[in-house]
Amino acid sequence: MNYKILKLPLLILFFTLTSCEEEFLETVPTDAVTPAVALQNQDEMQKVINGIHRGLFSQSQTVFPGGNTARANNHYWVPMGDLLTGGIIHSANANNLGLRDEVQWNNHTLPDDITTELLWYHRYNIILHANLILERIAEGDLVETPELLAIKGQAYAYRAYALLSLVQHYSKGYLIGDPATDPGVPVITVPYESGPRGTVQQVYDQIEIDLNDAIAAFQNAAPRENSTKGKSQLNINVAYGLKARWALSKGDWRAAADNAALARDGFPLMSEAEWKSGFNTNDLSEVIWGSNVISTETTFFRSYFYIASNTFNGSHIRNNPKIADRRLVDAIPATDYRGDVFLPDAPNSNTSAANGEGGWENNTNPLYQTEEEFENAIASIKAEYGLVSGHNTHPYQAFKLKQQNPGSIDPDDIIYMRTAEMYLIEAEAEAMLENIVPAQNALQAIVGTRDSAFDATNFTSREQLMEEIKFQRRLELWGEGFGYTDHIRWDEGIDHAADGGSGASQVLYQDGYFQERPSINDDWIFKIPFDEINANPEISPSDQN
Template sequence: MLRKISAVILMCSLLVNVSCSEDFLDTKPTDSISDKDAFASVENMFLVLNGLHRQMFAQSPLDGASGSRAGQQYFQPMFDVYCGDLIHSSRGNGWMRSGLQWLDHTNANTTTVRNLWYQRYHFIAAANNLINKTAENGFPEGDADVANILGQAYAYRAWAYHQLVTTYAKGYLIGNPSTDLGVPLLLEAGAPYTSEPRSTVEVIYDQIEEDINKSIAYFQNASAPHDKSHLSLNAAYGIKARVALSKGDWAIAADAAARARDGFPIMSEAAWKSGFNTVELSEVIWGGRVIDAETTYYRSYFYYICPTFNGSQNRSNPKTVNIERFNQIPATDYRKEAFLPLAPNTNSAASNGQGGSYLTDPNYDNATDFNQAKADIIARYGMTSRHNTHPYMHVKFLQKNPGTIDPDDVIYMRSSEMYLIEAEAKAMLGDIAGAQEALRPLGEARDSAYDVTAFNTQDSFIEHIKFQRYVELYGEGFSWHDHIRWDVGIDLTNSGAAQVLYQNGFIQGKPSVNDAWIWKIPQAEIDANPNISEADQN
């Protein structure tokens, strides 16, 4: 009964007042409770927040969104796929194919550009309601539970706007933020259908920074988070670190990252190799705890990314590592074991043209060895006999119950990311010694022969950070925005990706000179919002 009530409040909190169209009024659920009741008590506001936590990984029932994009479960792997860091080995069943070919985010009419836009604005609308109704109802901000609600609401709004402005606008560090167009700024409940014009990138960042600082202030006096799926003081500092990193506020980024990871120790080797399938891992600061009743099955993170998930996306299309990056991993670094360079190419439809048998796979010269290699991988990792294998496939993400469609958790933020942010920020400040000390704990935990002093100039250290972020955060959704921040283009010539599959996505110029890195504003938004015209399109 509680789940049903919570779902109803979710629908109310995210759909009430988000559109003025007659179509919206016709499809509004008849059992939704009133906006007034949804925010009438602190207890109800927590239920609204619970709805937001679920929307991070749920198939979206929201106006303007789509059930085919289940929140971060879709967008995290997508951001790695689109820039060729999480490589598809075949055409598979079509998921993300148009994205990796750069046909998706460059088209204003696609589901992907529409869904990311509207889903983030639904988060903003709900956060606006939580913030504004708290004041309207006279709830005491000094109350620990009210402070918790406001801390989470401001953090969600900051996170959502940061996702929007870093995706639908030119990168802060490579553009002119005071004049570059960002996204509509809305501080009242309501999505941007007939709302506001595009504010500048600078204005949006100013609001993000104000929001995340308010979030941190409220969390200082808030009740403790009930679960890692809830935003917390540490998560707010993590968001602040990401925001500061993306705009070059290096000192703020370093300080916030150090605060974010406090209390979340680096994982052991055994934990790192366990599959990244639970928020109970010591490093997880923020993540979605997915239970059986709320799983999205064939729209889940593990469906898109996990080599053992029993779905057609991974049975036919195991994801591989960039071979150039793999070759940079020292033999003493246990993360190298997350990739299988000699996995047999068993898929006759593999895009590199070498799949199907030992006759086409250059790593094998007889059927016995070829078949035994596949059998060994299936036995070790728990795939089914229908799963294909492919050279350089990853085994980083593994199900708790391999070979099934059972749900697993989704990790949004880890302390390893925070070590990497602090190290990068200090290096950009010219503090190479400080950067080395910031990175040392992570490097030494992963590589038994690690020597951080080998990277003793700013240029060499930043190149090393790029390598470390790729290996440590592989598949966790950071590559797209990393490329923008570093102003690095795409060249998959020696990566193992097939040009026949990747097409436009095989080579792309760096973001500062290539506006294709900026996502199109959804055509539905331009059609509905009188304050945004075709002239405002990216």
């Protein structure tokens, strides 16, 4: 962990607590906020857990010293996974928050960029607080109540979550490298310690230990509140889901399938109306885990929906409508209702569009024979989706992600885990095991609810199933940030020009327009921050990716 941060543990704890629980400071002076006070009993430890929850969606400068307003943590990190790989495509040149640099593959390849720095520090901030909680519980003087076990389970699960995020971004993919020798990330299990990189295998081993310990604690823990707010708390389903992701990323197919099935228990698939409602609330039936974003939290122009939703009233969206890969959209069957949220025939109203085809004068869509028809189509889209006058439209514009209050700057919940993902994990794992019928069954269970004509028995080999599963993941999970890890697991590069093209502009996307597959291209690995190398005595410049 960063040695510079280790020298400021009380300040980090103060930031987390004050951003979460104002009443804590009503009874304890600010200069008395120490680990001993903050962790004196389970009620205070729950406040620290709540601080970790809040830190997932707060602007990073409120979570740790040296943060930056341009990165509101998971508001940014979630869509980044699809921005890097061309799931979410920019249609115009808009550089808000440095997002243009993300799609051009500039930020994560630079060790002094705030993307590489803040993702690293945010995840290790989670680990620090998880370690503080676990160390306090290990002292053994607290009564082991169901509520304390819930706190313990969350601390283990959070540490595993952070380590998995770190090793998947700052190390070579488990399935495409040599995990026994490839450098991983520091595994820190004791507060205030630093550490060397170790190996990818060592990191994965610790994640397994933590997830098993989380599951064991949760088995006798108090249940979380059954509400939108409650879904921000981690529980046994979340731990099973994290274990399914961990196992999938390392090719432990049996564990992936089994844990995915356990994770989705009690979270039924959404209806068509729910699926089309915008993915903006944890209230949706299949949401297993998500951040319940507080309306007063000042993310606004730093929020997930500002980055990825075409309904947000911000310049980054108004001037730069987000589009989906047209190769994906064109392949959606007419019988699949998910295709309704993508608008391949939306007029290109943006005269600054990267493809140079914006405005009536450049219209090539035969649906619009007159300028009046062109303008009426724009007006119709704005009316249907609640857009304001300044919003532009663009072919293949996506409306899967929609705010609860479209045309506003309101932040909404961030969904991290849902049942559909678990079915797709199970299908992929069973396919890789060449268990054809179980893979078909898992695929049918999810896709059959979206596409009335879908028949999974048409896919009778591992190869056929995997091609369909890849398509279904790209469609079902569009905009939810899985593109980066999927590409690494499947060892797939990026080629916006192939097979008729994605719709992205090569002039705009630059290096992000084409990237070789991860197994032969180390640019997929995030750089270790310069500050970490300079401050951590156990990491040197020779450890850089």
